[in-house]
Amino acid sequence: MSHRAVFLDRDDTLVVDSGYIDHPDRVVLMSGAREAVQRFRRAGFKVVVASNQSGVARGYFDEKRLALINQRVRDLLAADGEGLDAIYCCPFLDGPDAKVDAYRRDSDLRKPRPGMLLKAAREMDLDLTRSWMIGDALRDIEAGVAAGCRTILIEGNGSDTSNAEPQPTHRTRSILEAVMIVERESASESEAERTRSKSAPPEDIKLLTEIRDILDRQQRETMHDDFSIKRLIGTLVQMLALVSAGWGAYAMFGDDAGAAVTRFALAGFLQLVVVSLTLADRRG
Numbered sequence: 001m002s003h004r005a006v007f008l009d010r011d012d013t014l015v016v017d018s019g020y021i022d023h024p025d026r027v028v029l030m031s032g033a034r035e036a037v038q039r040f041r042r043a044g045f046k047v048v049v050a051s052n053q054s055g056v057a058r059g060y061f062d063e064k065r066l067a068l069i070n071q072r073v074r075d076l077l078a079a080d081g082e083g084l085d086a087i088y089c090c091p092f093l094d095g096p097d098a099k100v101d102a103y104r105r106d107s108d109l110r111k112p113r114p115g116m117l118l119k120a121a122r123e124m125d126l127d128l129t130r131s132w133m134i135g136d137a138l139r140d141i142e143a144g145v146a147a148g149c150r151t152i153l154i155e156g157n158g159s160d161t162s163n164a165e166p167q168p169t170h171r172t173r174s175i176l177e178a179v180m181i182v183e184r185e186s187a188s189e190s191e192a193e194r195t196r197s198k199s200a201p202p203e204d205i206k207l208l209t210e211i212r213d214i215l216d217r218q219q220r221e222t223m224h225d226d227f228s229i230k231r232l233i234g235t236l237v238q239m240l241a242l243v244s245a246g247w248g249a250y251a252m253f254g255d256d257a258g259a260a261v262t263r264f265a266l267a268g269f270l271q272l273v274v275v276s277l278t279l280a281d282r283r284g
């Protein structure tokens, strides 16, 4: 089964945004970020960062430096060696602010588009409909909604987003509040799943029950067919026995004793056949 994931924005969600972080030493975690990552992991989610890093296209730092910065983020968020499952970044930017030609482009990876989430889902076998996107900006929410995830907007910068489209599934003031929402909803989903699996028999049991019902039905139909054929034969033989007896009586009244004995014997024999058929029918 595909994994559930929590996608997290990086700057101002996990890491204090001090403006185009260009060195590992400038990485400072937001309050509660480390605890949040650990609790998402414990709740059974893959934890994936999806971050626009247009600083690469703007020429503030290169991808090698970005990798070092992200490694610092990973190290600070990890506990017992366990932390983020993956970091996806979009280094591209379209327009004149992109000073590095190689990175000047319109990219589906850049939020508010859902490219990074879709790519992660393909590469990590994630079920987006059971996943979350959490971030501090409306473009995070837009990307999450476009990918089919539930979303949480961490409001902190004071801007009014009440009329924004699309609306987030939830709004919070901190990442730990977001953790509580995800934990609460995944607990009630697990409970619903448990109830469903208790009330409904597993698929293989259902299949066996269906096969048994079909076999029972076929057996009953076969028995019914046998019974009808035996009864039909029995009735015919019974009629022949009666005809033979009548024919014997006719011979007797006609003083043909030899023919009468033969015909009565035939009638007796046929009657024995009828009795045998009846007994066989009852045993079957």
Ligand SMILES: [Mg+2]
Binding pocket: 009, 010, 011, 012, 013, 135, 136, 137
């Ligand atoms: Mg942000």
